[in-house]
Amino acid sequence: MLDWLPENVSVFGEGVDHLFSLIYYISVVIFFLVNAIYIAFIIRYRRKRKGDKAYHYHGNNLLEISWTALPFALFLFLAFYSDGIWEDIRYSEKTPNPDLVVEVMGQTYLWHFRYPGSDGIFGRRDRKFITTTNPFGVDPDDPNGRDDFTTINNMNIPVNKTVLVRLSSMDVIHSFFLPNMRVKQDAVPGQWVDVWFNSRKTGEFEIACAELCGSGHYLMRGVMTVQAQQNFDTWIDEQYSNVLASLAPPATSNE
Amino acid sequence: MEAVLHTEKHEHNEAHGHSESFIRKYIFSTDHKMIAKQFMFTAIIFLFIGGAFALFIRWQLAYPGEPIPVIGQMLPSTWVNDAGAVTAEWYTQLLTMHGSIMIFAVIIPLLVGTFGNFAIPLMIGADDMAFPFLNMVSFWLFPVAGILMMGGFFMEGGMAAAGWTAYPPLSAIASMGQTLWIVALFLIGFSSILGGVNYVTTILNMRAPGMKMFDLPMTVWAVFITAIIITIGTPVLASALAMLFMDNFLHTSFFQPENLIVPTRDMSRTAGGGQPLLWQHLFWFYSHPAVYIMILPGMGVVSDILATFSRKPLYGYKAMVFAIIAIAFLGIVVWGHHMFQSGMNPLLGTTFMVSTMVIAVPSAIKTFNWLGTMWRGQMQFTTPMLNAVAFVSMFVVGGLSGIFMASTPVDVFIHDTYFIVGHIHYVLFGGSLFAVFAGLHYWFPKMTGRMYDERIGKWHFWITFVTFNGTFFPMHILGVGGMMRRIFDPTVYDFLKPFQPMNEFITINAMILGFAQFLLVYNLVYSWFKGRKAKRNPWRANTLEWQAPSPPPHGNFDRALHVYHGPYEYSSPLTVQDYLPQTTSPEEIEEQRRHHEQRLQQKNEQDTHA
Numbered sequence: 062m063l064d065w066l067p068e069n070v071s072v073f074g075e076g077v078d079h080l081f082s083l084i085y086y087i088s089v090v091i092f093f094l095v096n097a098i099y100i101a102f103i104i105r106y107r108r109k110r111k112g113d114k115a116y117h118y119h120g121n122n123l124l125e126i127s128w129t130a131l132p133f134a135l136f137l138f139l140a141f142y143s144d145g146i147w148e149d150i151r152y153s154e155k156t157p158n159p160d161l162v163v164e165v166m167g168q169t170y171l172w173h174f175r176y177p178g179s180d181g182i183f184g185r186r187d188r189k190f191i192t193t194t195n196p197f198g199v200d201p202d203d204p205n206g207r208d209d210f211t212t213i214n215n216m217n218i219p220v221n222k223t224v225l226v227r228l229s230s231m232d233v234i235h236s237f238f239l240p241n242m243r244v245k246q247d248a249v250p251g252q253w254v255d256v257w258f259n260s261r262k263t264g265e266f267e268i269a270c271a272e273l274c275g276s277g278h279y280l281m282r283g284v285m286t287v288q289a290q291q292n293f294d295t296w297i298d299e300q301y302s303n304v305l306a307s308l309a310p311p312a313t314s315n316e
Numbered sequence: 317m318e319a320v321l322h323t324e325k326h327e328h329n330e331a332h333g334h335s336e337s338f339i340r341k342y343i344f345s346t347d348h349k350m351i352a353k354q355f356m357f358t359a360i361i362f363l364f365i366g367g368a369f370a371l372f373i374r375w376q377l378a379y380p381g382e383p384i385p386v387i388g389q390m391l392p393s394t395w396v397n398d399a400g401a402v403t404a405e406w407y408t409q410l411l412t413m414h415g416s417i418m419i420f421a422v423i424i425p426l427l428v429g430t431f432g433n434f435a436i437p438l439m440i441g442a443d444d445m446a447f448p449f450l451n452m453v454s455f456w457l458f459p460v461a462g463i464l465m466m467g468g469f470f471m472e473g474g475m476a477a478a479g480w481t482a483y484p485p486l487s488a489i490a491s492m493g494q495t496l497w498i499v500a501l502f503l504i505g506f507s508s509i510l511g512g513v514n515y516v517t518t519i520l521n522m523r524a525p526g527m528k529m530f531d532l533p534m535t536v537w538a539v540f541i542t543a544i545i546i547t548i549g550t551p552v553l554a555s556a557l558a559m560l561f562m563d564n565f566l567h568t569s570f571f572q573p574e575n576l577i578v579p580t581r582d583m584s585r586t587a588g589g590g591q592p593l594l595w596q597h598l599f600w601f602y603s604h605p606a607v608y609i610m611i612l613p614g615m616g617v618v619s620d621i622l623a624t625f626s627r628k629p630l631y632g633y634k635a636m637v638f639a640i641i642a643i644a645f646l647g648i649v650v651w652g653h654h655m656f657q658s659g660m661n662p663l664l665g666t667t668f669m670v671s672t673m674v675i676a677v678p679s680a681i682k683t684f685n686w687l688g689t690m691w692r693g694q695m696q697f698t699t700p701m702l703n704a705v706a707f708v709s710m711f712v713v714g715g716l717s718g719i720f721m722a723s724t725p726v727d728v729f730i731h732d733t734y735f736i737v738g739h740i741h742y743v744l745f746g747g748s749l750f751a752v753f754a755g756l757h758y759w760f761p762k763m764t765g766r767m768y769d770e771r772i773g774k775w776h777f778w779i780t781f782v783t784f785n786g787t788f789f790p791m792h793i794l795g796v797g798g799m800m801r802r803i804f805d806p807t808v809y810d811f812l813k814p815f816q817p818m819n820e821f822i823t824i825n826a827m828i829l830g831f832a833q834f835l836l837v838y839n840l841v842y843s844w845f846k847g848r849k850a851k852r853n854p855w856r857a858n859t860l861e862w863q864a865p866s867p868p869p870h871g872n873f874d875r876a877l878h879v880y881h882g883p884y885e886y887s888s889p890l891t892v893q894d895y896l897p898q899t900t901s902p903e904e905i906e907e908q909r910r911h912h913e914q915r916l917q918q919k920n921e922q923d924t925h926a
Contacts (some may be wrong), residue, residue: 065796066729067811077725084723088716095712098687103705106626108694114894115887116692120632124688125681132680136673136719143723144666150725151662168577188574198575231577233486234592236657236732240798240811245728247658249592250485251573254659267811271732271800273411273479274486276404279803 067240070262070287074243076146084139156257159225161218166196167228167235167248170277172268173197174216178208179301188251196231210304214283216268218260219293225257236272239285245271260287344456346448347870348433351455353763355429356756358459359422360837365466366417367830369410376402378816378823380805394474404804408477409493411802413466415480416497419610420504421462423744426752427613428508428546429458432515432539434759438861438868439536441524441877446517450510457507465500468493479802481603484571484595488563489578498561505550505557512546515539524860524899527879530637531898533859534630534883537637538616541644545605545612548648553602556595563590571595596658600651608647610744611711612640614751615682618704620883621754622689624857625701627894629884631688632681639678639685646675656724657731665724672722679715683708694887694894698855699773703754706781710746714739717792732802735795741788753777756840761854765867766847769839776835783832786825790818856895859883863899 063082069075106115149155164175164183173196177183184206190198199206218224228237230248238245239258246256260266268283288296345351375384381401384391388400395406402410433451437444445451468475473491476482487494519532519540532540559570567585574588623630630636652660652668686708695701717739721727730736753776760768799812806812806819853862858881864873877899885896890905892912 062793062796065793067798077729080723081720081726081729084720084726088719092712092716095683095687096709099690099705099709102687102690102693103695106690106693106695108627108696112894113694115627115694117629117887117889118631118692119629119884120635120685120688124684125632125635128684129677129681133674133677136676137670139719139723140670140673143669143725146725147662147665147669150728151665153662191575191577193577193579233489234483238732238798238800240729243729245657245731249659250576251588251590251592252659267809269798269800269809272483273408273802276408276477276804278408279404279800279805279808282808 069241069243070260070264070266071239071242071244072259072261073146073150074241074258076149077243080143080146083142087135087139151256153255156225156255157223157259159257160222162225162227163216163218164197164227165216165229165237165248167230167232167237167270167274167281168196169232169275170270170281172214172216172235172237172270172281172283173211174213175209175211176297176300178210178304179297180205180208184209191231208301208304210300212300214268216283216285217293217296218285218287219290220263220287221259221261222290223257223259225255228254228256233274234272235270235274235281238269238271239266240269241266247272263287263289344452346444346452348437348445348448348451349763349868349872351451352430352432352434354455355425355433355458358462359425359430362417362421362425362462364833366414366422367833369414369417371827371830372402373407373410373414374823374826376407376804377806378820380807405474405477407804408479408802409468409475412476412479412482412497416465416476416501417462418744419480419606420501421458421465423610423748423752424504424508424606425458427610427617427748427755428511428539428542429455431535431613431617431752431755431759432511432543434763435535435861436515436518436539437522438762438864438872439533439859440519440522440527441860441863441873441879442518442522443871443873445514446522447514450514454507454510454514457503457510461500461503461507464496464503467496467500471496481599482560482595483599484560484563484592485573485576485578487595488560488571489576489581489583490564495561495564498557498564502554502557502561505554508546509550512543512550515543516547519543524877524879527898530634531879531882533616534619534633534636534640535613535616538612538614538619538640541640542609542612545609545644545647549602549605549609552598556598556602559598560595593655593658593660596655597651600654601648604651604654605644605647607743608643610748612643614707614748614755615640617751617755617758618707619686619689620857620859621700621704621758622686622708623884623886624758624855625696625698625704626690626693627696627886628689628691628693629882629886630685631691632685633882633884635681636685639681642678643675646671646678650675653722653727656727669722669724673719676715676719676722679711683712683715698757699768699770699777700754700758702774702777702781703750703757706777707747707750707754710742710750710784713789714742714747717742729798730795732800733795734791734799734801737801738788738791738795741791745784745788753780753836756836758855759861760840760843761850762861762864762866762868764844764847765850765865766843766845767850767854768843768847772835772839776832776839779832779835780829783825783829787822787829790822794818794822853897856893858885858895858897860898863897 069078166173175197182205185200185203186198188198228248230250235248237248242258244258266285268285270281383400397403471492475493476497478487562568563570569587569590571592572590619630650672652664653672656665757773794815797815799806850866852866879898880901881898887894888896892908
């Protein structure tokens with residue numbers, strides 16, 4: 062069954078998949094054990110002769126205590142084991158220092174990605190500035206935002222680098238799902254949530270929306286390109302020069 | 317209050333007069349058995365509507381964009397395109413209405429409405445509910461709500477389309493159909509509260525003389541605890557619904573942040589400043605316990621049926637009662653496990669994971685006790701028993717798949733995928749609905765005075781059991797593959813394309829599963845009129861309902877009852893027969909034994925003479 066999992070390329074994904082398979086094998090063992098006993102009982106204790114009496118027995122406290130205590134121990138173990146991984150991937154104090162921060166904004170039915178540009182600093186933003194042409198609500202007066210650029214449905218990241226995604230939504234709730242990175246996080250309007258990952262493989266991977274956001278929910282597909290650092294830098298430069306080109310004419314006409 | 321008293325007196329007089337009008341008897345009845353039948357009848361109609369919706373969904377997923385066979389061209393143009401294929405808009409309405417109908421108009425009315433109403437007074441030896449008039453109101457709110465919920469069909473924009481969970485802002489900026497959905501749910505909630513209050517009062521106050529709380533059968537215990545959860549949880553849902561209604565209708569901002577970009581709606585009157593996550597907390601504070609509202613009565617019914625047809629006392633009766641209480645009260649503190657990926661503080665993820673893992677323990681206790689009940693039994697595999705046995709096995713699958721989602725890191729991946737769809741159907745169909753099938757067949761003789769057809773019952777069971785697993789087990793695999801729930805066309809994604817054959821397999825199974833349910837209806841309807849006459853106690857069971865005539869008249873019992881034993885004294889060494897009705901006094905047991913010994917002696921003497 063676990064062979065059906067999409068290929069994992071994320072660094073922490075290995076730990077997650079390991080936990081997944083651990084729970085899977087525990088479940089399979091319990092399932093077959095319980096059902097084997099069950100089927101054995103069904104065969105062994107079916108009524109063979111009319112009038113035969115069953116065993117009159119109300120239960121055994123020692124058994125009750127043991128089948129309370131054993132599952133309790135097992136489930137607590139699973140909870141603490143899971144929590145270790147959970148803290149590593151989600152607690153903010155355990156988030157590694159990011160090499161790249163990308164802001165992601167969900168809109169019905171597409172994904173906007175925002176990069177800080179050459180200075181590595183995002184321009185100030187505020188929800189009140191959000192319009193369909195300014196999806197992140199970037200403050201037009203902040204000079205830091207001049208070189209920021211955005212893409213639609215197309216995310217680029219360098220390989221083997223910690224990427225921090227800062228996530229929100231313009232309209233309804235979406236969910237940012239990267240099957241190969243073992244990442245899923247709801248994008249909630251009015252709230253920014255951080256989620257990080259680290260891809261150890263180059264290639265193109267799909268981005269999906271996992272939260273019903275309207276009838277076009279299924280169309281909310283993006284592509285993430287993971288490439289070597291120098292290729293990524295080239296891509297950034299290209300995008301940046303596009304931004305400069307688009308900025309130039311209005312800048313002159315204003316003066 | 318006066319009106320209630322008046323009605324009760326009125327009913328009482330008429331019970332002796334045998335001259336109730338048709339409307340009084342069949343429509344605005346206050347008799348708990350008639351109300352139970354009304355719940356059953358209405359819920360089964362909704363079962364078929366919800367099931368048809370599911371089949372449209374399945375058709376689209378297996379054959380995206382292809383016209384629906386046979387009826388595709390006949391459906392209204394708001395639902396299908398010119399070729400007769402499901403549109404994306406209708407698809408989101410379908411999945412919303414399928415979930416809402418199955419949960420609020422099928423499972424809850426069948427388990428709580430039908431079994432609760434039918435079984436409680438009969439099983440505790442009462443002549444009716446504590447508040448018969450409230451009971452009638454509780455029923456009549458339900459079909460009204462069901463029709464309102466579907467009423468969006470006649471509105472612009474169609475029915476509600478924000479999923480059965482109705483997460484705002486999507487549900488707060490929606491069509492008129494969504495508003496109707498909110499009102500409908502509010503009414504159903506009100507119906508539940510009325511029922512819940514009634515059940516708790518009846519069970520606490522109207523038990524037959526001699527019946528202690530620990531003489532109650534598991535069905536009654538389960539409905540009792542369920543009724544308590546209903547009265548705690550439903551008002552919270554009602555408050556959330558009221559807020560959502562205002563967000564929709566009056567442009568308030570309980571759940572809407574500042575400056576939402578919604579081209580389809582005038583947002584100038586919406587101030588913003590609300591919090592979408594607030595809805596999720598309030599909604600799941602009710603809707604997680606609602607999962608237990610939908611499974612606990614099933615557990616109760618199955619416990620009774622397993623004991624009866626194993627001819628054995630229920631293993632660990634008190635442990636079973638405490639397990640139900642534990643599930644109910646832990647169930648109130650685990651709602652956050654629906655929200656691990658919602659943007660809630662990850663620290664709360666840890667908290668809710670631990671509480672969720674702990675709630676698996678009482679479920680395990682129940683499973684082991686059911687196994688214990690069957691151990692060294694004398695099992696008879698009637699239709700109710702087959703369905704009850706299937707319940708236990710399917711519940712194990714549903715319980716185990718729950719652990720995956722309880723574990724927060726694993727949930728990151730499988731959250732909002734088909735894994736959860738598979739899981740919830742193993743609990744609500746493999747669990748609740750199999751318990752419903754078990755209970756319907758088990759009490760059919762009491763309810764109608766006739767026996768159902770055992771052969772059709774078994775056919776229905778086996779087809780349902782096999783195709784149920786064929787439908788829902790592969791969904792776990794789809795989930796592991798990452799297929800998101802609620803998507804209209806999985807072939808849009810490259811990583812989901814390999815799963816198309818599996819989607820077809822599921823759909824074929826689902827169709828057989830759906831059409832097999834006509835067997836159930838045929839069996840119930842045919843047997844109701846033409847079935848073999850049922851005896852008073854065809855299953856030789858201990859509980860009180862089998863001491864009443866089949867079907868019980870208005871007022872239920874034809875003699876005064878006194879309870880001497882617990883409900884599960886099967887195969888007791890004290891008795892000659894393998895069961896001991898709760899009302900049999902120690903003197904009667906003694907007399908039966910003397911009588912039996914005399915007969916044995918006579919037989920021996922005859923043998924020696926011969």
